Amino acid sequence: MSIDTSKVATTTSGTAAVSGQPTKVGAVALWADERLGLGTAMKKNLRKVFPDHWSFMLGEVALWSFVVLLLTGVFLTLWYHPSMSEVTYEGSYAQLRGVSMSDAMASTLDISFDVRGGLLMRQMHHWAAMLFIAAMMVHLLRVYFTGAYRKPREINWVIGSLLLLLGTLEGFTGYSLPDDLLSGTGIRAADGFMKSIPVVGTYISFFLFGGEFPGESIIPRLYMIHILLIPGILLALIAAHMLLLVAHKHTQWPGPGRTEQNVVGYPLLPVYMAKAGGFFFIVFGVTALMGGLLSINPVWKFGPYDPTKVTAGSQPDWYMGWPDGALRIMPGIESHIGSFTIAWNIFLPIIVMPGVMFTILLLLPFLESWITGDKREHHLLERPRNAPTRTALMVSLMTYYALMWIAGGNDLIAIHFDMSINQITYILRVLVFVGPAIAFYVTRRWCISLQRHDNEVLLHGRETGVLMRSVEGGYSEKHEAVSPERAYTLTARPRDEVWTIAGHKDENGVQLPTGRFAGLRERLSRLWFADNVQKPSQEEYDEAAAHLAHADHEEHAEIGSSSEH
């Protein structure tokens, strides 16, 4: 993308800047600066440059959703009672009046019906939570697909992954607090998950619940975790994430004038202050609209939790939907050792599988750099097509995730599409293994085809859609050379280098020691880059450019032969 710099003031027309009349704001700023000495730090950081691209603002959605969560969450803590003591509900909601329930549930109903603006705050809080985690995931995908997690940003990838994990846990604890039928069913399920862990499971459950389920402690404990422990860690990690972002500087798309050493974009003040600040109000506004117009978690319809009750459509919030899906399609396998039962059907899908997937997520940058042997710093992004295996790997993981999501909503899919829930289960048991493999293959070949297309455009020009008829009566399509800027952008990527044991040398050509898995590494590296299309060499490009210039005067190709010339 080329930036139109003509509209940006570059100088102040040659006259030196002089201080004008001191303003009131200036006087306040001067007063503060003389006491805090922030001027020097601000002078540098307020002019910090950020590159402009819509996809760089996705993480901001998560940040602003978190701010909305803090604001609405503080409001909710003013009225919520984290207590499991039995009370009789006597509030405004007639259908539950006189029903005995926990104080937590009663106060949630009070927030919904008797506190002014309470239901709006509750719904905004819940929608913001859904958006917070969704925005983190979309941001994660952007970072991954553009290769922005490569050196030096691996640590920030790890921090981001931890934020996603903690955000999920935070969501789950919040989901459990109202103590309605849905959240109680969720806690009951979580209790079962913990107990499925061999040997220590029952101890963990007793420790967390302060005795047998449900006990009287779980709501106060989850409340403390939800409003103090996890938000504290989240805030610290978000701060670290942002500090590293500032320290590393933002990545940018390749283009004319953009290198690994610079950042082309606009300064924080005033441009990004306005854009980011404005975006906060948009996020707040969308959340407020959703909170005001779309009902979420209608606890009054679920009623208070009671272990003898359950409802169809008991599902976790979407971010826990994929392990729930795994749980739903897992065949019922159990082992018995003496009087001891190991519930593989619970333990594998809900404890082991998410743990394994999260570990894979954390390790992705390290795995890639180990396989490719790429230890260089990268500040220029890569288009997804230029790293076919990387792109295919994530699409494959996304396919797995999506199939598990489908499994998590199998009952609703069954009734809405008039299918048998059993057949959905059987089909998904196969698809969760086959689907990701197909997705990997298709995505990889697709990327490689797009790379070929890029080379085609570079060497043969873009198709103009203009048909030419020659004197002899033959038809051809006119191709037009792409602009030098576009050609630069398309070719601004290094050539892929396969890591080999033989090539693992220091700068003096001395063979370096290789690890125990060097053979595997070399094979993986070959597979990683196999069939990738490299950009054309300078000679190829010059020759093609000359050919294209010539072709401008005399049509050179019959239709259908354009790929051969």
Next chain:
Amino acid sequence: MRFLNRSAGRLSRHRRGRLAGAVVLLLGLVAAGSLYSLLATGATSSAAATKAATTDTQVEEGRQLFLVSCSSCHGSNGQGITTTDGNEYGPTLVGVGSAAVDFQVGTGRMPMAQPGQQAEAKETAFTQDEIDALAAYVASLGPGPSTPDESDYSIDDLTDEEQEAAIVRGGQIFLTNCTACHNFEGSGGAMPRGGHAPQIRGVEAKYIYEALLTGPQQMPSFSDGNLTPEEKRDVIAYLGSLDDATGYGGFGLGGFGPVAEGLFAWVVGIGSMVGFAVWIAAHTTRSKRKKATA
């Protein structure tokens, strides 16, 4: 008196006869049976019984309709049809009662459009009079639950406080007995092998009462011993109160719980956020100073 004594004496001579025990047993059974049928019909369905008795023509009309529309599966006498390999082609209707007919035909589930996992509700092909006639005919085949009156499921004759108490009670009964299949809002849910518990919101109160009474298809029947008529009435009152209630919190997303909420978070929430991000990035900054070449 002498005659009575003599007759008793004659009877008494046979009291040690071989058949005496069997005869007494038979007499006892006949007496108990007649007494029971008299008392039972008198107590529970006297209205239906008298109605059925007084409308023989209705039964006959129902039989004619039955022969045309139902007998191909249920048999010409409603006795049911068993296929040669022992499967049930159409179940027997002896003893299902008029409530089952009113429910199945009134909601369009019967006659079935096609065999399947379960009969789907559709527009009914019969008028209410024809349904009543069919119900009267099927009820005449054997005693069964009869079509409820409006007084059975209406709470209109209760005071305001009693109505509120009934709704609260009904809500708790609903959450205990119904939500596991029909969902917390009555939006319906999935059952094994392609079956489903249908949506029960916006369904006529009479049909809900009949479904509770007769347990159509995969549904268990909630007999009066299981849920008393008052408890059935309360459940219906609760469902009605949900229909009447304001949509607190806004659009209810179909009442399907967190899956629908997740869908909206992604499509509406993230969709609009990405849209706004593209919009903000597309509107890049302009300087105040207009350049000559701009």
